[in-house]
Amino acid sequence: MADTASLEAAASRSPLVSRQLAGPRGPKPRRVVSRRNILLYGTLIFLALYYLLPLYVMVVTSLKGMPEIRLGNVFSPPVDITFEPWVKAWSSACTGLNCDGLSRGFWNSVRITVPSVVLSIAIASVNGYALANWRFKGANIFFTILIVGSFIPYQVMIYPIVIILRDIGLYGSLYGLVIVHSIFGMPILTLLFRNYFTSIPEELFRAARVDGAGFWGIYFKIMMPMSLPIFVVAVIIQITGIWNDFLFGVIYTKPDSYPMTVQLNNIVNSTQGVKEYNVNMAATILTGLVPLIVYFASGKLFVRGIAAGAVKG
Amino acid sequence: MATSILGKLFSRTTHAERTTRRATERAEIRQAAGSAGIPSVSVRDLSLRFGNVTVLEHLDLDIMDGEFLVLLGPSGCGKSTLLNCIAGLIDVGEGQIFIKGWNVTWEEPKDRNIGMVFQSYALYPQMSVRRNLSFGLTSAGVPRDEIDKRIARTAELLQIQALLDRKPSQLSGGQRQRVAIRRALVRDADVFLFDEPLSNLDAKLRSELRVEIKRLHQTLANTMVYVTHDQIEAMTLADRIAVMKDGKIQQLGAPHEIYDRPVNRFVAGFLGSPQMNFLSGRLESGPSPAFHAGDVSVPLDRYAFDKPGAAGGPCELGIRPESVAIGAEASARPFSREIEVEIVEPMGANTLVWTKLAGTNFAFLIDSQSRLKVGERVTIGFDPARVSLFDEATGVRL
Numbered sequence: 158m159a160d161t162a163s164l165e166a167a168a169s170r171s172p173l174v175s176r177q178l179a180g181p182r183g184p185k186p187r188r189v190v191s192r193r194n195i196l197l198y199g200t201l202i203f204l205a206l207y208y209l210l211p212l213y214v215m216v217v218t219s220l221k222g223m224p225e226i227r228l229g230n231v232f233s234p235p236v237d238i239t240f241e242p243w244v245k246a247w248s249s250a251c252t253g254l255n256c257d258g259l260s261r262g263f264w265n266s267v268r269i270t271v272p273s274v275v276l277s278i279a280i281a282s283v284n285g286y287a288l289a290n291w292r293f294k295g296a297n298i299f300f301t302i303l304i305v306g307s308f309i310p311y312q313v314m315i316y317p318i319v320i321i322l323r324d325i326g327l328y329g330s331l332y333g334l335v336i337v338h339s340i341f342g343m344p345i346l347t348l349l350f351r352n353y354f355t356s357i358p359e360e361l362f363r364a365a366r367v368d369g370a371g372f373w374g375i376y377f378k379i380m381m382p383m384s385l386p387i388f389v390v391a392v393i394i395q396i397t398g399i400w401n402d403f404l405f406g407v408i409y410t411k412p413d414s415y416p417m418t419v420q421l422n423n424i425v426n427s428t429q430g431v432k433e434y435n436v437n438m439a440a441t442i443l444t445g446l447v448p449l450i451v452y453f454a455s456g457k458l459f460v461r462g463i464a465a466g467a468v469k470g
Numbered sequence: 471m472a473t474s475i476l477g478k479l480f481s482r483t484t485h486a487e488r489t490t491r492r493a494t495e496r497a498e499i500r501q502a503a504g505s506a507g508i509p510s511v512s513v514r515d516l517s518l519r520f521g522n523v524t525v526l527e528h529l530d531l532d533i534m535d536g537e538f539l540v541l542l543g544p545s546g547c548g549k550s551t552l553l554n555c556i557a558g559l560i561d562v563g564e565g566q567i568f569i570k571g572w573n574v575t576w577e578e579p580k581d582r583n584i585g586m587v588f589q590s591y592a593l594y595p596q597m598s599v600r601r602n603l604s605f606g607l608t609s610a611g612v613p614r615d616e617i618d619k620r621i622a623r624t625a626e627l628l629q630i631q632a633l634l635d636r637k638p639s640q641l642s643g644g645q646r647q648r649v650a651i652r653r654a655l656v657r658d659a660d661v662f663l664f665d666e667p668l669s670n671l672d673a674k675l676r677s678e679l680r681v682e683i684k685r686l687h688q689t690l691a692n693t694m695v696y697v698t699h700d701q702i703e704a705m706t707l708a709d710r711i712a713v714m715k716d717g718k719i720q721q722l723g724a725p726h727e728i729y730d731r732p733v734n735r736f737v738a739g740f741l742g743s744p745q746m747n748f749l750s751g752r753l754e755s756g757p758s759p760a761f762h763a764g765d766v767s768v769p770l771d772r773y774a775f776d777k778p779g780a781a782g783g784p785c786e787l788g789i790r791p792e793s794v795a796i797g798a799e800a801s802a803r804p805f806s807r808e809i810e811v812e813i814v815e816p817m818g819a820n821t822l823v824w825t826k827l828a829g830t831n832f833a834f835l836i837d838s839q840s841r842l843k844v845g846e847r848v849t850i851g852f853d854p855a856r857v858s859l860f861d862e863a864t865g866v867r868l
Binding site: 358360361363364365366367368369370371374378379382383 | 580593609
C-alpha cells in the first residue's frame with residue numbers, strides 16, 4: 158500500500174511516472190484477427206478441404222444417375238438425387254458368380270471381425286499384464302521374440318500359414334482367418350497393453366497381492382477396470398485393421414465367405430458390362446463406414462487411451 | 471507307467487485337506503510361539519543380490535511381539551527391500567524369514583498374514599472406500615456380515631465413516647492415507663508393514679498422522695515394521711530403530727541409545743538435526759586421555775570409552791549442537807573456549823549459531839531468548855562425557 162502511495166506522490170511530480178500509472182492494467186487483450194491466426198487457420202482449413210475433397214466426390218457421385226455422371230462434371234452436386242446405386246451396391250451388385258451385392262460380404266466381415274477382435278484382445282491383454290506385472294523367468298526373451306515377430310513382413314508368412322491351416326483342416330474356413338488375424342494382432346496389442354500396465358503404479362499390484370488376490374483376481378478386479386481407455390484403443394486398432402484387411406481375406410477364405418473388402422474389389426474390378434461409377438462409389442463408402450462409425454463413436458476415449466501411456470497420473 | 475502316475479495323483483491329499491491341515495499346524499505353532507516368547511518376525515541370514523549389486527547382506531533381525539520397529543536409512547540402503555522381502559513381494563536370495571514362528575520364506579504374500587501400507591497409498595481407484603477395505607477380506611473368504619462388522623469397527627477408530635461410499639479420487643491426501651492404514655488394519659494381521667507411509671504428505675498432515683499411528687499402536691499393540699528416511703518419524707514412533715546403510719544394519723537399539731551413543735560415524739551423522747559437529751584430530755591415550763585438534767584440546771577423563779585402553783591415533787570428535795552451553799554455564803564445563811559468532815539462524819523454538827572451532831565450522835543451539843549478534847564474542851563449553859569419539863579410518867566408536 159505504502160508503495161502505491163509513494164508512486165502516486167512521485168507521479169504528481171514527474172509526467173513520465175504518471176504515464177506509467179495510467180498505462181495498461183488487467184488482462185492482456187487478445188486479437189482474433191492477427192497474422193498468426195490467419196496463417197494457422199488458413200493452413201488448417203486448406204488441408205481439411207484437401208483431404209475432404211475425394212470424400213465429397215464419392216458422396217456426390219454415388220447420388221447421381223449414370224447419365225448425369227457421363228456429363229463429366231465430377232465436382233458438381235447431383236441434379237436429381239437417387240439412392241438407386243446404394244440399394245444396388247448393398248443387395249444386387251454382381252461379384253463374380255453371385256449377384257447379391259455387398260450384404261453377404263458385410264455379414265462375413267462381421268463374423269470374421271467380432272471373434273478376431275475379442276480373441277486377440279483377450280489374449281494380448283493377459284500377455285501384456287503378465288509381462289508387465291509378473292516378471293516370470295524368460296519374460297524378456299519372450300517379449301523380444303514377440304516384437305521381432307512384428308518386423309517380419311506378412312508376405313513372407315503367407316505360404317507357410319496356408320500349409321499349416323491346410324494340415325489342421327482350417328484352410329478356407331472363417332475360423333482359420335480368425336486365428337490368423339488374432340496371431341498377427343498379437344505383437345502390437347501385447348506391446349500396447351504391456352506399456353499401459355507398466356504405467357499403472359506397481360504399489361497397486363503389490364497391495365492387491367498382500368490383500369490376497371491371485372493372478373486372475375488382480376487382472377479382473379484391479380487391472381481391467383482401470384484400463385478402459387486402452388481397451389478402447391485396442392478395439393479400434395483391431396476393428397479397423399481386420400475390417401480393412403484384404404490380403405488375408407482373399408487368401409485364407411473361399412468365395413462363399415469372402416469379407417466385404419474382397420467383395421468390394423470384385424464389384425469395382427468386374428470386367429463385364431458398363432462401369433457403374435455410382436454403384437462403385439456407394440459400395441466403397443458402405444465398406445468404409447464401419448471403421449468411420451467406430452472412430453466417431455469412440456473418438457474421445459481413443460484420444461484419452463493414446464495419451465494415457467505418455468502422461469502419468 | 472500311466473497307472474503309477476495316476477495312482478500317485480490320487481493318493482495325494484486334496485487341496486482343501488492340505489489347506490485345513492496347514493491352518494491347524496500354523497495355529498499350533500503360533501500358540502507355541504506366543505507362550506515361548508518367539509519373535510513376531512525373524513529374519514535369518516538374509517541376502518539379496520540384483521546382478522552384481524548386493525542389496526542385502528547376511529542380515530539378521532528379530533522383531534518382538536507388539537514391538538514398533540523402524541527401519542531407518544538413506545535412500546538405497548535396502549530398507550524398503552527388506553520390508554518387501556518380509557512381505558513376500560520380493561523373492562529372497564538366501565536366508566529365511568519367520569512370522570510368528572512359521573517359516574514364510576517361500577510363501578505368497580497373502581499367506582503371511584500381514585497388512586501393508588504404501589507410500590503412494592495404493593488404493594484401488596475404481597472401488598469405493600468400503601470396497602477398498604473389504605477387498606482383502608473378500609479374497610480371504612471372510613463371511614459378509616463379519617466383513618461389515620469389522621469395517622464398521624475400523625472406520626470408527628479413525629473417523630472415516632463419512633467417507634465409506636466415496637471413491638479414492640474424491641479424498642484428500644491425508645484421507646487417502648488414513649483409508650490405506652485402515653485397509654491394512656481391517657485384516658487383523660500378525661504384522662503390519664509401513665513403507666514410508668507419510669512421505670507423500672505435507673509437513674502438517676505428516677505430524678498429525680504420525681501421532682495417529684502412534685496412538686493406534688498404543689491401543690492395538692500389534693507388531694509394526696515401519697520404513698522411513700525421516701529421523702523424526704523414527705525417533706518419535708519407534709520402540710527400537712534399525713539404522714541401515716548399504717544393505718547392513720549399522721545399529722539396532724532404542725531411539726535414545728542410538729542418538730546418545732551412535733556406534734559409528736555414519737549413524738552419528740545420520741541422526742540429529744541440526745547435524746552433529748565433527749572435529750578431526752588425534753587421540754592421546756594414556757592415564758589421562760585427551761583429544762587434540764589444532765589449538766583445541768579436550769580432556770577425556772569423563773568419556774566412557776567403548777574400548778577401554780584404545781590406542782592413540784587420528785580420530786574424530788562428535789559434539790551435538792544442543793549439548794553445547796554458553797556464557798557462565800559454559801565456563802563451568804570441563805571444556806570451554808571463547809569464540810566469535812559468524813552466522814545466526816533463528817529457527818523459532820531455538821537459534822542455531824555458527825562459528826569456527828579448531829578451523830572447522832561448528833554449530834550450536836541456544837535458547838531463542840538469548841540474542842547473539844554476528845561478530846559478538848561468547849564463551850561456549852561442553853561436557854566430554856556427552857561427546858562421541860570415532861576412529862578416523864574405520865569410523866567405529868572408540
